[in-house]
Amino acid sequence: MSNDWQSATGISPKQNSETESLAPLSIDNVVVVSNRQPYRHRYEQNGDGDGSRAERSIAVDRPTGGLTAGLDPVMQKLNGTWIAWGDGEADRDATSEDGQVSVPPEEPEYTLQRLWLTDKEIDGYYYGYSNRALWPLCHLAMGRTVFDGEQWRTYRRVNQKFAEKVVDNVDDDTVVWFQDYHLACAPRTVRLQSSSSPFLLHFWHIPWPSIDAFRACPQHQEILKGLLGNDLIGFHVTQYCRNFLECAARLVEETEVDYDRGLIRHDGHETAVSAFPMGVEADSIEQLSEAADESAWQSFKHRHAIGPNTRVVLGVDRLDYTKGIPERLEALEHLWNTQPEWQGQFTYVQKGTESRSEIPAYQRLQNRVDEIIDRVNSRFGTDEWQPIVLVDENLPRKTLCGLYRYSDAAIVSPLRDGMNLVAQEYIASQVDDDGVLILSELAGSHEALGDAVLSVNPYDTEAHAKAIDQALTMPAAERRNRTRRLRRRVHNNDLSSWLNDVFEGAQQLREEQEAKS
Known part of the structure; x- marks a missing residue:
């Protein structure tokens, strides 16, 4: 692994080439635990019937990108178990009585273990504590945090449900890999309730805040103690590791922290903390981009009333208040106002995906984005040119890669982000070496990409x-030089490289534990 992506603390990741497959692992059983499931079942209408259950068949939605798509082939190779919330409308009908289904459907290789949540549990655990307390807290959006006692209790109960499923599926040789902020309490529960001694690993995909912010959480001790049930905790960048170590040292009693080695000792157990910057499926993104011809791009521009010779600046985001979309739109407005020669010369395309619309803060964000777009388009737009185009329909992955490839520049400007994989996807799509990435200094990916992007x-x-x-x-x-440097970094530190580093880190730590025992 290049120095740009070097692990911060005790575990040294292995170098990986662009084409290297996953390294062989001496792991007998892997259990992945996540809120989101890799396969989701839904009903599909057959013929021209009236929609009754008898006239419907069950179809499956497969992982199309990101972590679930990257982990799926790993799990097929390791023949393990994936525990997740079954949120598909046909999920119950596709599983056995104990909530299990073998996946992939056409050639089963591992077990998907679903657990079922009531509407009240979903509201309290997912829409409540996870996304109205932990998400804004970790992104330093303190004015949006809601620390509701009942939602916290529901969060703990759901974590208990996840932990019980884990305990049912582990032995001494198992590596359990928890994913993200939805499951902060589960590791300690597994540690206390399991009669065996599995290796517990947790990857925290969002930022970890400074102690001054985190101590505002009324449940900070229980969150930290829950995570300290793990043997290894991974973050994207070194700063999040340092923040976590300081929180553990100062907020949890009888805790010993070795900052140099990234180790925390608490309650007779040792937890390692390390940085593993996540990558994207660079090769597959590159292939999709190469397959996206320019005629499809021109059709997209025509469909959205963008002139064939009009340049395009692109933004691709979930509609989340952490992504900095209103601030970005106001910067565009400032540019068209202070440098009117740019009016009519380029269009900003915002590909926005609706997110957590049940939460009031997200509803307010959507309204604010709509208001700014209407204002800017009314202020500067003409009969021939619209400054901002909002694209909210779902796009096939090949179409999205075509947008990345043919746009002149992309803006990725979150107010705070754990990593931000859109920045890397955009770079991987630049097969013509002519795109420019404008990247927020506050995105985790800036630590690795910063000297070759335009920082903002x-x-x-x-x-x-x-x-x-x-x-x-x-x-x-200059565009070509910057883009080639970025592409090398993204390809040399792709998703397979990240998975290798995480599993090898776990394996190295297990061996050290066994040597001590």
Whole structure:
């Protein structure tokens, strides 16, 4: 692994080439635990019937990208168990009485163990504590945090459900891999309730805040103690590791922290903390981008009333208040206002995906984005040109990669982000070596990509606007040089490399534990 992505603490990841497959692992049984499941079952209408259950068949939605898509082939190779909430409408009918189904459907290789949640549990655990307390807290959106006692109790109960399923599926040789902030309490529960001694690993995909922010959480001790049930905790970047170590040292009594080695000793157990920056499926993204021809791009532009010669700046985000979309739109407005020569010269395309619309903060964000777009388009738009185009329909992955490839620049400007894989997807799609990435200094991916992107502080409207101007006026040779450097980094540190590093880190730590026992 290159120095750009070097692990921060005690575990040293192995170098991986672009084409290297997953390294062989001496792991007999892997149990992945996540809120989101890799396969989801739904009903499909047969013929022209009236929609009754008898006239429907069951279809399956497969993982199309991100962590679930990356872990699926690993789990097929390891023949393990994946525990997740069954949220599909036909999930119950597709499973056995104990909630299990073998996947993939056409050639089963591992077990998907579903657990069932009531509407009240979903509201309290997922829409409540996970996304109204932990999510805003970790992204430093303190004004949006809601620490509701009943939601916290529901979160703990659901974590107990997950932990019980884990206990049913582990032995001394099992590696249990918890995913993200939905399951902070589960590791300690497994540690206390299991009669065996599985190796517990947790990857926290979002930022870990500083102690000054985290101590505002009324349940901070229980969250930390829950996570300290793990043998290894992974974060994307070194700063999140340091923040976690400090929180454990200062907020949990009778805790000993070795900052240099990234080790925490508490309640007779040792937990290692390390940085494993996550990558994307760079090769497959590159292939999809190469297959996206320019005629499809021109059809997209025509469909959205973008002139064939009009340049395009792209944004691809979930509609989340952490992504900095309003701040980005205001920077664009500032640019068109202060440099009117850009009016009519480029269109900003915002590909937005609705997210957590049941939560009021997300509803307010959607309204604010709509208001800014309407204002900017009314202020600067003409009969021939619309400054901002909002695309909210679902796009096939090949179409999205085509947008990445043919746009002149992309803006990825979160107010705070654990990593941000869109930035890496955009780079992997630049098969013509001519795109420019404008990237927030507050995204985790900036630590690895920063010196070859145009860096912005999303709160600085004038500087943000200047970066857009710089991207659109950058000489071709400089664009090519920057893009080639970025592509090498993204390909050399892709999703397979990340999975290798995490599993090898776990394996190395297990061997050290066995040597001590």
